[in-house]
Amino acid sequence: MDIQYNIITIKEKIKAAAERAGRQNEKIEIVAVTKTVSPERIQEAYQAGLKNFGENRVQEWQQKKDFLPADCKWHIIGRLQTNKVKYLDKSVVLIHSLDRFSLLEKLQAEGEKRQIIWQTLVQVNVAQDEAKAGLAVEEVKDFVETVKSYSHVRVLGLMTIGALDASPEETRGFFRQLREIKEELIRKGISQREELPHLSMGMSQDYELAVEEGATLVRIGSSIFGHRN
Numbered sequence: 001m002d003i004q005y006n007i008i009t010i011k012e013k014i015k016a017a018a019e020r021a022g023r024q025n026e027k028i029e030i031v032a033v034t035k036t037v038s039p040e041r042i043q044e045a046y047q048a049g050l051k052n053f054g055e056n057r058v059q060e061w062q063q064k065k066d067f068l069p070a071d072c073k074w075h076i077i078g079r080l081q082t083n084k085v086k087y088l089d090k091s092v093v094l095i096h097s098l099d100r101f102s103l104l105e106k107l108q109a110e111g112e113k114r115q116i117i118w119q120t121l122v123q124v125n126v127a128q129d130e131a132k133a134g135l136a137v138e139e140v141k142d143f144v145e146t147v148k149s150y151s152h153v154r155v156l157g158l159m160t161i162g163a164l165d166a167s168p169e170e171t172r173g174f175f176r177q178l179r180e181i182k183e184e185l186i187r188k189g190i191s192q193r194e195e196l197p198h199l200s201m202g203m204s205q206d207y208e209l210a211v212e213e214g215a216t217l218v219r220i221g222s223s224i225f226g227h228r229n
């Protein structure tokens with residue numbers, strides 16, 4: 001498993017997908033998903049040029065981050081328990097999984113206390129999968145509106161996980177829907193376009209589709225580091 005080779009291949013596929021959709025390739029960033037991956041192997045991805053890394057579990061992240069360069073940009077991509085917020089710090093550039101009011105309140109309290117303004121994405125359950133986290137589509141507008149009155153939390157866009165058993169066409173539909181929700185927030189004046197630069201969607205299975213549908217952040221694990229057992 002050659003990590004550097006995998007990254008080159010993924011970048012080529014992203015570029016091709018962006019071209020198909022008439023998009024600028026520079027607007028798309030890879031978040032390398034490093035859950036269960038050792039610091040040594042993360043370092044290889046770093047040396048191959050990646051700077052953005054995504055972890056699901058705060059505890060696992062804490063154990064690994066000190067073995068990695070200080071300019072790594074960390075993304076929290078999994079369900080974030082409120083009692084773990086106190087362990088986050090300024091090296092967390094984006095929380096992709098803001099999915100409930102209690103987490104919003106906790107981030108605000110912790111942000112005020114420690115002078116951190118958290119950058120977040122609102123996670124949306126577009127697939128309406130009961131097993132998945134995320135706000136229901138019809139809750140997003142009110143939630144994004146609510147966050148505006150919180151001084152230490154910013155919403156920079158939306159995130160979704162598709163559905164595991166979905167066909168490529170269904171998956172494309174979910175990604176398109178996420179983009180449309182963002183467009184609606186802008187159209188209704190809830191957010192300005194420049195306030196919502198990001199759509200985090202697409203994983204190893206489906207990142208090319210996601211790029212075609214407007215992803216700015218793709219979260220890729222197994223295609224970079226190999227399959228987890």
Ligand SMILES: *Cc1c(COP(=O)(O)O)cnc(C)c1O
Pocket residue numbers: 033035056077078161203204205219220221222223
């Ligand atoms: C694990 C994970 C990914 C990456 O999945 P791969 O299929 O390994 O690319 C992306 N997003 C989330 C939220 C994940 O938990």
